[in-house]
Structure formats: C-alpha cells, structure tokens
Amino acid sequence: MTMDFVLRLVVAGILGVLIGLEREYRAKEAGYRTHFLVAVGSALLMIVSQHGFDGMIGKEGVGLDPSRIAAQIVTGIGFIGAGTIILNRQIVRGLTTAAGIWATAGIGMCAGAGMYTLAISATVLTLIGLELLSRLFKNLGLKSFIIEFSTHNKDIPKIISSSLTKGEFMVVSYQMDERGTGDTATFDVTMVVKSKRKDDEANLIALLNDYEDVVVRRIE
Numbered sequence: 001m002t003m004d005f006v007l008r009l010v011v012a013g014i015l016g017v018l019i020g021l022e023r024e025y026r027a028k029e030a031g032y033r034t035h036f037l038v039a040v041g042s043a044l045l046m047i048v049s050q051h052g053f054d055g056m057i058g059k060e061g062v063g064l065d066p067s068r069i070a071a072q073i074v075t076g077i078g079f080i081g082a083g084t085i086i087l088n089r090q091i092v093r094g095l096t097t098a099a100g101i102w103a104t105a106g107i108g109m110c111a112g113a114g115m116y117t118l119a120i121s122a123t124v125l126t127l128i129g130l131e132l133l134s135r136l137f138k139n140l141g142l143k144s145f146i147i148e149f150s151t152h153n154k155d156i157p158k159i160i161s162s163s164l165t166k167g168e169f170m171v172v173s174y175q176m177d178e179r180g181t182g183d184t185a186t187f188d189v190t191m192v193v194k195s196k197r198k199d200d201e202a203n204l205i206a207l208l209n210d211y212e213d214v215v216v217r218r219i220e
Contacts, residue, residue: 173192
C-alpha cells in the first residue's frame with residue numbers, strides 16, 4: 001500500500017513538471033518547481049484525506065468526512081494563484097499561469113486518488129490549451145503594450161497619442177508626471193496601448209524615435 005502511495009506522488013510530480021516546463025519556457029511567473037510542488041502537495045493531501053484516518057474508522061462516537069481535507073486544497077490553491085496575478089496600468093498578467101496552477105492542483109488530486117488515466121488526460125488537455133491554442137489563435141485579440149518615456153515638451157504626449165490613434169493602435173490610457181519646474185521641467189509619461197498585430201513593438205519604437213525630444217525608457 002505504501003508503494004502505491006509513493007507511485008501516486010511520483011506520477012503527480014511528473015505531470016506537474018510537464019505543465020511547469022511549458023510555463024518556464026515562456027518565462028512565466030510560476031515554473032516547473034512551483035507546479036511540481038503544487039501537484040505533489042495536492043496528491044499528498046488527497047492521500048491523507050482518503051487513507052490517513054483509516055485507523056479511526058469503526059470506533060464508537062467517531063464520524064469522519066474524507067472530503068474535508070481535499071476540499072481545503074481548492075481554497076489553498078486560490079491564494080497561490082492570486083499571488084501570480086499582477087495588475088499593472090490596466091494590464092492583467094499572470095492570469096493564465098494562475099489558472100494553470102489551479103488545473104495542476106486538480107491533476108495532483110486525481111493522481112493522489114489513484115485516477116491515473118484522468119490525471120494524464122487532464123495534463124494532455126492542459127498542455128494543448130496552453131501551447132496549441134495559443135499558436136492557433138495567436139492573431140486573435142489585442143496585444144497590450146506599456147510605453148514609458150520622458151520629454152521636456154508638455155505637448156509631446158498628446159501629439160504621440162494622436163499619432164498612435166491614427167495608426168493601428170488604440171490608446172487605453174496615459175499618465176504624465178512632472179519633474180522640476182519651468183524650462184528644466186521633465187515630463188515622465190506612461191502609456192498603455194493596444195494593437196491587433198503582435199509584432200508592432202518595432203513600429204512603436206520607430207514612431208517614438210521620430211521625436212527628438214523623447215527618451216524611451218521601456219516598451220513592454
């Protein structure tokens with residue numbers, strides 16, 4: 001029985017690593033180590049939930065609910081997933097990774113329960129969703145960019161915003177902070193723009209380089 005439990009943990013760890021490697025390859029917030037630990041931890045708690053209290057079964061006055069420990073896995077994973085989600089200037093990052101961690105926990109629970117076929121099938125479907133679907137539908141939706149630059153001309157941000165709007169971009173928002181006063185004032189600008197084309201970063205750089213008074217600090 002002990003070796004069967006160990007096998008469940010090993011299977012859960014392998015499946016978790018497979019999902020984590022895909023996230024690691026894409027340089028996401030959680031990699032193979034996080035997914036490995038989530039899968040193994042979920043499998044371990046599932047085993048404890050199922051068999052950890054076998055010695056108490058049948059004793060007078062003792063009532064057991066084997067689902068209670070397993071149910072807490074879902075709650076705990078919610079906190080881990082929330083830690084990978086970042087909201088920056090109206091752009092949400094890490095949501096797919098958080099969903100992947102949640103799915104990995106479910107896969108670990110399946111492996112911990114000895115449901116190997118279901119766990120492997122769910123892993124395959126998760127990898128398809130993460131990798132294949134992103135390739136098939138990569139041209140759908142809008143790509144978000146965060147642009148940070150500085151200028152001494154207060155009117156430049158409005159001019160750039162107008163130029164972007166006339167092109168293939170949609171300006172979601174921009175924020176301008178002033179440093180210094182008078183002729184020495186510097187305006188730090190952060191813009192959030194969206195485009196249907198995924199390779200528009202070069203076009204953004206070219207457009208900003210047309211303005212001599214603009215110093216680009218970051219395009220992400």
